[in-house]
Amino acid sequence: MGTLSYGMTASLDGFVNSADxxxxxxxxxxxxxxxxxxxxxxxxxxLIGRRMFETMRVWDEDDFVAGMEEPYVQFTPIWRAADKIVFSSSLEDPGIPRTRVERSLDIDAIRRLKSSSAKDLEVAGPTLGAAFLRAGIVDELCLYIAPVVVGGGTRLFQEGLSLNLTLLEERRFGSGTVFLRYGVLS
Structure with a gap:
């Protein structure tokens, strides 16, 4: 059975992007x-929404990867080897291997996928992440907190979401970024 995590980089004030x-x-x-x-x-x-998919799909573009500097290009084989499920009502054809589009979120199907998976699963994107968290199917939060306050943008956690967590791991980096891994209790 795979572990389902919600992971993203966020500002210290809890945003995944700036107001712009x-x-x-x-x-x-x-x-x-x-x-x-x-x-x-x-x-x-x-497990990603359309906007996150549009951001990440560049890892399947050879021209993009060819222009990347090390060590960033090292993510390419990881991305390409993984299955990707894009939740979107507007995306027709993802256009990259190992990727399928789901028109709606079927929580029971995600539970079945999770229980049958030999590897872990990751949901990314705050809207989709919130739906998974509200459904109670996320096992862990894997957060990279950047040492910046951006003052507005898209929140990491949607308003009204309440979670009980237990700290499983923390790591500080020289840049000031902090990694936090929490187990979701409820």
Missing amino acids: GTFDWGTPDEEVHDFILEQQQRIGTY
Whole structure:
């Protein structure tokens, strides 16, 4: 059975992007990126919304990857080897291998996928993450807190969401980024 985690980089004030939609402030340095790569090795399926998919799909574009610097290019084989489920009512054809589109969120289907998975699953994106959290199917939160306050944007956690957590792991990086892994109790 796979563990289902919700993971993202967020500002210290709890946003995944700035008010203008940018998130360049969350770009990891080499030390953080190496740690993220290590964590991502265990993921067999990414569960993502359309906007997150549009951001991440570049890892399937050879021209994009060819222009990347090390160590960032090292994420490519991890992304390409994983299955991807995109939840979207508007995306027709994802256009990349190992990727399918689901028009609606079927929580029971996700539970079945989770229980039959040999590898872990990760949901990314605050809207989809909130739906998974509200359904009670997320096992862990894996958060990278960047040392920046952006003052507005898209919240990591939607208003009204209440969770009981237990700290499982923490790590501080030289850049000031902090990794926090919490178990979701309820």
